[in-house]
Amino acid sequence: MTQPPKRPLTLRDVSDACGVSEMTVSRVLRKRGDVSEATRRRVLAAAKELGYVPNQIAGSLASQRVNLVAVIIPSLSNMVFPEVLNGVNQVLEDTPLQPVVGVTDYMPEKEERVLYEMLSWRPSGVIIAGLEHSDATRAMLKNAGIPVVEIMDVDGRPIDAMVGISHRRAGQEMAKAILKEGYEHIGFMGTKMPLDHRARKRFEGFTEGLAKAGIEIEDRAFYSGGSALAKGREMTQDMLERSPELDFLYYSNDMIGAGGLLYLIDQGIDIPGQIGLAGFNNVELLQGLPRQLATMDACRLEIGQAAARIILNDTLDEPDPDLQTQITLTPTLSLGDTLRRNRKV
Amino acid sequence: MTQPPKRPLTLRDVSDACGVSEMTVSRVLRKRGDVSEATRRRVLAAAKELGYVPNQIAGSLASQRVNLVAVIIPSLSNMVFPEVLNGVNQVLEDTPLQPVVGVTDYMPEKEERVLYEMLSWRPSGVIIAGLEHSDATRAMLKNAGIPVVEIMDVDGRPIDAMVGISHRRAGQEMAKAILKEGYEHIGFMGTKMPLDHRARKRFEGFTEGLAKAGIEIEDRAFYSGGSALAKGREMTQDMLERSPELDFLYYSNDMIGAGGLLYLIDQGIDIPGQIGLAGFNNVELLQGLPRQLATMDACRLEIGQAAARIILNDTLDEPDPDLQTQITLTPTLSLGDTLRRNRKV
DNA sequence: GTGAAAGCGCTAACAC
DNA sequence: GTGTTAGCGCTTTCAC
Numbered sequence: 001m002t003q004p005p006k007r008p009l010t011l012r013d014v015s016d017a018c019g020v021s022e023m024t025v026s027r028v029l030r031k032r033g034d035v036s037e038a039t040r041r042r043v044l045a046a047a048k049e050l051g052y053v054p055n056q057i058a059g060s061l062a063s064q065r066v067n068l069v070a071v072i073i074p075s076l077s078n079m080v081f082p083e084v085l086n087g088v089n090q091v092l093e094d095t096p097l098q099p100v101v102g103v104t105d106y107m108p109e110k111e112e113r114v115l116y117e118m119l120s121w122r123p124s125g126v127i128i129a130g131l132e133h134s135d136a137t138r139a140m141l142k143n144a145g146i147p148v149v150e151i152m153d154v155d156g157r158p159i160d161a162m163v164g165i166s167h168r169r170a171g172q173e174m175a176k177a178i179l180k181e182g183y184e185h186i187g188f189m190g191t192k193m194p195l196d197h198r199a200r201k202r203f204e205g206f207t208e209g210l211a212k213a214g215i216e217i218e219d220r221a222f223y224s225g226g227s228a229l230a231k232g233r234e235m236t237q238d239m240l241e242r243s244p245e246l247d248f249l250y251y252s253n254d255m256i257g258a259g260g261l262l263y264l265i266d267q268g269i270d271i272p273g274q275i276g277l278a279g280f281n282n283v284e285l286l287q288g289l290p291r292q293l294a295t296m297d298a299c300r301l302e303i304g305q306a307a308a309r310i311i312l313n314d315t316l317d318e319p320d321p322d323l324q325t326q327i328t329l330t331p332t333l334s335l336g337d338t339l340r341r342n343r344k345v
Numbered sequence: 346m347t348q349p350p351k352r353p354l355t356l357r358d359v360s361d362a363c364g365v366s367e368m369t370v371s372r373v374l375r376k377r378g379d380v381s382e383a384t385r386r387r388v389l390a391a392a393k394e395l396g397y398v399p400n401q402i403a404g405s406l407a408s409q410r411v412n413l414v415a416v417i418i419p420s421l422s423n424m425v426f427p428e429v430l431n432g433v434n435q436v437l438e439d440t441p442l443q444p445v446v447g448v449t450d451y452m453p454e455k456e457e458r459v460l461y462e463m464l465s466w467r468p469s470g471v472i473i474a475g476l477e478h479s480d481a482t483r484a485m486l487k488n489a490g491i492p493v494v495e496i497m498d499v500d501g502r503p504i505d506a507m508v509g510i511s512h513r514r515a516g517q518e519m520a521k522a523i524l525k526e527g528y529e530h531i532g533f534m535g536t537k538m539p540l541d542h543r544a545r546k547r548f549e550g551f552t553e554g555l556a557k558a559g560i561e562i563e564d565r566a567f568y569s570g571g572s573a574l575a576k577g578r579e580m581t582q583d584m585l586e587r588s589p590e591l592d593f594l595y596y597s598n599d600m601i602g603a604g605g606l607l608y609l610i611d612q613g614i615d616i617p618g619q620i621g622l623a624g625f626n627n628v629e630l631l632q633g634l635p636r637q638l639a640t641m642d643a644c645r646l647e648i649g650q651a652a653a654r655i656i657l658n659d660t661l662d663e664p665d666p667d668l669q670t671q672i673t674l675t676p677t678l679s680l681g682d683t684l685r686r687n688r689k690v
Numbered sequence: 691g692t693g694a695a696a697g698c699g700c701t702a703a704c705a706c
Numbered sequence: 707g708t709g710t711t712a713g714c715g716c717t718t719t720c721a722c
Contacts (some may be wrong), residue, residue: 002664008467008490010715034691051488056465057406058715061698066402076427085421089448098691102444103434117443120401123355143396229633259633262641268637288574288604290611326713355699366709371701379707403699406714 009052018046029054060122067096069311070118072128074196079255080300084151087304088127089212093196095312097124106195108134119144125311127304131156132197145316149307152298153198154328161325163306164208167198168205170296170331174250174278175209177294177333180343183248183276185218186210188251189235189260192222199252202280206250219243223256232259240275247275254279258286261338265290277338294339299329304325347549351534354397363391374399390412402570405467412441413654417473417542419451424600424628425645426474432649433472442469443666451540453479464489464601468657471478476501477542492659494652497643498543499673506670508650508651512543513550515676519623520554521637522678528621530563531555534580534605535597537567544597547625553593568601576603585620592620599624602638603631606683610635622683639684644674 011029020039027033028043035043046052060066071088073081088099100123102114102238112134119140119213120125123343125147133155141148141159148160155168155301190199207217217240224230232251234258240246241333251257266273271277271291282297306327313319356374357515360367365384373388380388405411416433418426433444445468447459454520457479463471464485470492476499478486478656493505500513523531533551535544552562564584568576577596581604585591596602602624609616609617616622616636625641651672658664 006490012715024691024695027692029719032717036691039691051484053461053464053485055490055715057402057411057467058698059717061402061406061700062717064698064717076421076430082421116398119398120595122400122402139396140398143640144398164718201463210721227629227632228632231633233633239492255630262633262635284572285600287572287577288607289577290607356697367699368701368710369708372708377701379709396708400699403714404701406700406716407699409701409714628691 008055009050010055011052014043014047014052017050017184018042019136062077066122066124067098067315068121068123069097069099069308070102070115070121070123070126070128071099072102072104072111072114072118072126074104074129076101076103079285080281080298084129084227085303085305087301087306088308089304090301091312092309096316097308097312099127104129106193108137108195112137112140115140124315125149127151127307127311129153130197131158131162147311149310150324151303151307153201154326155201158326161307161310162309163303163327163329163331165299165331166205167201167305168208170280171202171205171207171219173333174202174280174296175206175212177335177339178248178250178276179210179213179215180305181272181276181339183341184215184246185243185246186215186241186250187216187219187243187246188223188238188250188252189197189221189223189232189256190225192224202252208265218246226277228253228255229259229262232256233263234259236260236263245335249275249277251277251279254281254283254293254295257295258289261289261291261293272341274337276341282332282334292334292336293336294336296331296333299331302329354395355400356397358395359392359397362395363387364545369455401608411467412470412660413466414442414444414445414653415447415460415466415468415471415473416444417447417449417456417459417463417471419449419474421446425626425643426632428645429474429649430653432646433653434649434653435646436650436653436657438493442653442657442660444653450476451538453482453540457482457485460485469660470494472496472652472656474498475542476503490617492656494647494655494670496652498546499671500546503671506652506655508648508655508672508674510648510676511550511646513553515625516547516550517554518676518678519547519625519641520551520558522593522680522684523593523621523623524553524555524558524560526617526621526684527687529560530588530591531560531593531595532564532566532588532591533562533578533595533597534566534568534584534601537569537688557637563591573598573600574604574607576649577601577606578608579604581605581608594620594622596622596624599626599628599631599638599640602640603634603662606634606636606638617683617686621686626664627677627679630666636683637681638677639679639681641676641678644676647674 011022014025025043027035028040104111127149129152133152150158150162152164153164154164221235278294280296282295313323356367356370370388373380373385383577449456472494474497495503495507497507497509498540499511511686566580627640655670658668
């Protein structure tokens with residue numbers, strides 16, 4: 001780098017600096033077409049010397065191709081979506097594609113805005129959480145003319161591609177597992193989020209699963225805001241004071257479940273003998289608690305990977321025509337230490 | 346929306362649809378200049394009817410202005426950076442600016458790559474974690490011709506603007522607080538990350554702080570990978586078996602600190618009487634533990650906000666010339682329940 | 691293997 | 707208030 005330029009450098013500057021046409025410089029920088037080794041080296045040297053950074057805005061406009069993948073998720077702080085992003089990143093790592101993340105805070109209007117802004121960059125594909133969207137959002141997605149992968153959930157009809165698990169099914173499975181261990185008096189705690197459709201579906205599946213055995217949830221509570229761990233603690237205390245007959249607590253996520261677990265340990269309550277517990281998500285972060293909370297993983301990493309693969313495939317010169325675009329993954333139940341009343345050891 | 350178009354719509358399509366020049370359509374869509382209310386409505390109606398989404402690629406190229414802010418951070422899973430992003434988002438929320446996040450995984454070469462890719466989109470500014478960068482990275486940052494805010498840390502010389510705390514100072518303060526409570530046999534646990542400069546500086550500050558009182562760390566351990574909570578648990582057990590004389594454990598982050606805390610509670614050890622504990626970061630997530638871990642907050646939200654404000658100011662028609670661009674924030678120490686041996690209640 | 695011309699979809703600047 | 711012209715910095719296409 002000779003001198004800090006005030007105006008961003010252009011291809012032209014590199015061209016001038018090494019006496020080669022802009023076109024050839026462009027070819028070298030994009031590693032396309034045949035360029036003699038000699039000129040290639042000269043160009044590269046000049047570009048480096050000047051500190052040239054290509055202008056993708058101009059490049060994308062000219063080539064009509066943008067190597068961006070829009071990833072639209074409800075939240076970052078949640079522990080679940082960063083893991084999905086990791087999956088996406090892993091797959092796109094050594095490709096020209098780059099993920100760009102937008103966050104909706106579980107708000108449909110914000111989802112609409114964020115999508116609109118992302119589409120205005122003409123990305124190569126969209127990965128978006130959930131199957132429930134506003135009409136406007138669905139319309140944009142349909143008309144964008146690019147691959148759209150709806151992720152996390154498969155209980156519904158996708159616009160295009162879909163990768164996820166059945167949360168309804170997950171709730172049912174958990175109900176079955178709990179009943180199998182002989183628990184009968186069941187309480188539920190979750191987020192007060194009418195817009196978290198996946199949590200809702202899990203809850204519905206759960207009650208359905210119980211209903212098959214003629215059992216109903218005996219108490220329930222919902223929270224919003226605050227530290228999930230603290231909320232789990234408080235809510236558990238409240239619920240047990242209110243409904244001391246309960247012998248199982250199902251939490252809509254691992255964090256509040258962990259709060260409950262810590263509270264019960266504090267109280268010296270026998271887990272899972274007197275009371276059993278389960279959460280959802282298999283949050284790695286929680287390994288290291290005094291007991292392992294029973295949970296179900298949501299296949300977050302795999303979902304991110306599969307979604308990215310679908311988008312990627314579509315940008316390939318020869319896309320794999322057999323690549324599945326509607327993928328249902330199966331969550332694994334971990335009994336941990338809090339859901340095995342009938343220990344047979 | 347009448348029909349799903351195969352080719353993305355252009356201004357021209359809207360122009361045709363409502364019998365108004367492209368230029369006027371453009372003005373309406375960008376809410377610029379004077380347009381009669383009547384035509385304004387016609388244009389808006391047509392655009393909505395067609396489902397037109399503007400092409401920012403073309404727009405940015407023409408206007409030579411890109412409303413993107415590059416935010417480059419080491420990690421997403423860390424709990425600390427999502428909070429910084431929240432701060433950035435809050436400030437940019439109702440502005441034309443949009444953050445775009447890149448993750449480096451604490452790797453200088455990746456930082457270089459990510460920055461290069463982001464700069465190729467010609468963003469309006471860069472927010473980047475840390476003051477330590479490769480020569481190439483520094484050169485790119487210097488020559489980019491846009492505002493650069495280095496965040497998190499102030500122990501060093503910034504390229505341009507800087508917002509953060511002194512981690513060295515934070516370590517010293519913690520040492521002082523610990524000594525003041527009468528602890529004398531101190532162990533340290535942290536990540537094995539030669540590239541986490543802020544953790545390193547905290548550690549250095551900490552040992553300096555102890556040294557002033559003629560005290561040295563008596564044991565130390567470093568980990569990498571895995572669940573921090575579990576690691577904290579294991580490492581604490583190991584360290585106390587190895588060095589049973591220790592009466593204080595300082596952890597480089599709250600998560601391993603929490604693991605240690607849970608382990609010690611398990612063991613029925615008197616906290617903070619027999620052993621005191623402290624972490625770093627003031628992670629909200631941990632509220633709800635049986636005891637509150639002593640910690641120091643890193644002003645993550647404020648850092649994100651201040652950094653965003655600096656970039657934003659620069660894009661304004663009339664920037665505030667007095668806006669501070671080198672900001673040192675002061676972390677707050679929370680004693681919690683694990684650092685008050687000399688209780689005076 | 692290299693270069694020249696055209697144009698991607700929009701906006702700045704100016705004319706009316 | 708509205709339209710016209712030129713051109714942003716690249717890549718596509720085609721000529722040599």
